[in-house]
Amino acid sequence: MSMDAKELIARRVALELHNRTLVNLGIGLPTLVARYVPPGIRVAFQSENGILGFDTRPPEGMENPDLTDAGGSPISALPGAWSFDSATSFALIRGGHLDMTVLGGLQVDAAGRLANWMVPGRMVAGMGGAMDLVVGARRVVVAMQHAAKGEPKIVPELTLPPTAARRITLVVTDLAVIEPTDEGLLLRERAPGVTVDQIVAATGAQMLIRGTVPEMPIAPAPEGAPG
Amino acid sequence: MRIAINAEEAAKLVPDGASVMVAGFLGVGTPERLVEALVARGARGLTVIGNDTARPGLGIGKLIDAGCVARVVASHIGTNPVTQRKMLAGEIQVDLVPQGTLAERIRAGGAGLGGVLTPTGVGTAAADGKRVIELDGREFLLEPPLRADVALLHAHEADHFFNLAYRLTATNFNPVMALAADCVIAEADEVVPIGVIPPDAVRTSGILVDYLVARGR
Numbered sequence: 001m002s003m004d005a006k007e008l009i010a011r012r013v014a015l016e017l018h019n020r021t022l023v024n025l026g027i028g029l030p031t032l033v034a035r036y037v038p039p040g041i042r043v044a045f046q047s048e049n050g051i052l053g054f055d056t057r058p059p060e061g062m063e064n065p066d067l068t069d070a071g072g073s074p075i076s077a078l079p080g081a082w083s084f085d086s087a088t089s090f091a092l093i094r095g096g097h098l099d100m101t102v103l104g105g106l107q108v109d110a111a112g113r114l115a116n117w118m119v120p121g122r123m124v125a126g127m128g129g130a131m132d133l134v135v136g137a138r139r140v141v142v143a144m145q146h147a148a149k150g151e152p153k154i155v156p157e158l159t160l161p162p163t164a165a166r167r168i169t170l171v172v173t174d175l176a177v178i179e180p181t182d183e184g185l186l187l188r189e190r191a192p193g194v195t196v197d198q199i200v201a202a203t204g205a206q207m208l209i210r211g212t213v214p215e216m217p218i219a220p221a222p223e224g225a226p227g
Numbered sequence: 228m229r230i231a232i233n234a235e236e237a238a239k240l241v242p243d244g245a246s247v248m249v250a251g252f253l254g255v256g257t258p259e260r261l262v263e264a265l266v267a268r269g270a271r272g273l274t275v276i277g278n279d280t281a282r283p284g285l286g287i288g289k290l291i292d293a294g295c296v297a298r299v300v301a302s303h304i305g306t307n308p309v310t311q312r313k314m315l316a317g318e319i320q321v322d323l324v325p326q327g328t329l330a331e332r333i334r335a336g337g338a339g340l341g342g343v344l345t346p347t348g349v350g351t352a353a354a355d356g357k358r359v360i361e362l363d364g365r366e367f368l369l370e371p372p373l374r375a376d377v378a379l380l381h382a383h384e385a386d387h388f389f390n391l392a393y394r395l396t397a398t399n400f401n402p403v404m405a406l407a408a409d410c411v412i413a414e415a416d417e418v419v420p421i422g423v424i425p426p427d428a429v430r431t432s433g434i435l436v437d438y439l440v441a442r443g444r
Contacts, residue, residue, distance in 0.1 A: 019351040048326060049253075049255070049396045049399055050252070050387060050398050050399050051251040051395065051396050052393075060290075062393065065397075066256070066383065066394045066395045066396060066397035067396055068252075068253070068255050068396055070252070071253075072253040072254070072255070073246070073308070077395065083236040083394075083395045083396060083398055084325075084398065085330075085398050085399060085400070085403060085430075086252075086278070086326070086330040086400050086403065087331060087333075087334045087400045087402075087403050088329040088330075089327075089330070090326065090330050090331065093327060094327055094345065094346070094347065097443075117437075118352075123304025124304070124305075124311060124314065124315075124321075124323075125303060125304065126279075126301065126302055126303035126304050126305055126323045126352065127303070127323060127325050127326070127351075128279075128302050128303040128305075128325075128326050129302065129323040129325070129326040130328075131328075131347045131348050131351060131353060132325055132326060132327035132328070133349045134344075135346050135347045135348075135349075136327075136347070136388060139264060161349065161351065161352050162350060162351050164347075164348075164350065164351060165350030165351070168310070187317030210348045210379065214443055
């Protein structure tokens, strides 16, 4: 079975989906998580542009220009879906109604803070809904590559502007699962075939390593899907 | 009986230098014909308030391309390289506002509130120049209300009273912007007789809509 880094990350994050919860997936890599919802788990996905209860892309030719996700991609509404305006959407997000958000990341630091919305002088995308999501979701899972162009993305202290002051819940990368705690970053799991030494070498911040670090489990590929 | 106008007439209601709320999310729910009419009129110096600037050639992106815009208030410009280039060149001022904060500031502007207290942005660049207020041990930013001279809306259906109904994710900022501008202009895909949109499905009352641009006009 061959699997690229993004698929590995998405299939590990999918195991964080709990039954009967409301989940917001960020644009890009986090969107892939919807493909790997484990059997028996029912979640409602919310998209900040104003829908709760949607599925991935509709059949070819069935796209509706008035029904997209927050990245502008066509989606399908599921039975029981709800559409709403932007103020209501962020009331859901900030008001404690969102169980989990999965977001991409540029950096996570030793205190568990996330930076994911701008690189001064280079990339000024804007925060979109990210600041609200990190402040408001009960659990914030960051799904990102462990390093970018050889540079660690997990750093002692953010050098990029933070998305929020809040400590995020979990970081899932192509090498490891790391949980920010009161004592620091705890190395929870390692990717298949990856050693603890390799993870330490690719990580800019100190990590807590307690005993044997297990290999990360991943959600199964959906039936009929390649891989 | 209220009379619909055409997009060209609507564009004349938006003076150069006006502040304009433009509904939509990456172009979905944006009144494209009103945007195109503003471009055709050669509007200049607009302050555009919207979620994002879509892409070149789409939605608010058309106003950016045509040089109609002096200032943008938005949550995200990452999908439009022209906005980013013009910002870095100093041709457009961009004020980035977290998306939920933008929605609440507009809601406050239309609801007669003096502002909103939000935990979003505390400890980030979004807090620059803002008052931080502590309540029950939690910190909040005091965010001012936002209003505009004109709001440009897109509805799926409008009836003869200018009641509006939106569809799916094309709803987004339309309902809140409808309350937050001195002049509200709506564009609709379909126009239907009064009563076809039942009261529970009316999302914006025609009382709030000053002008309607009907389909094909």
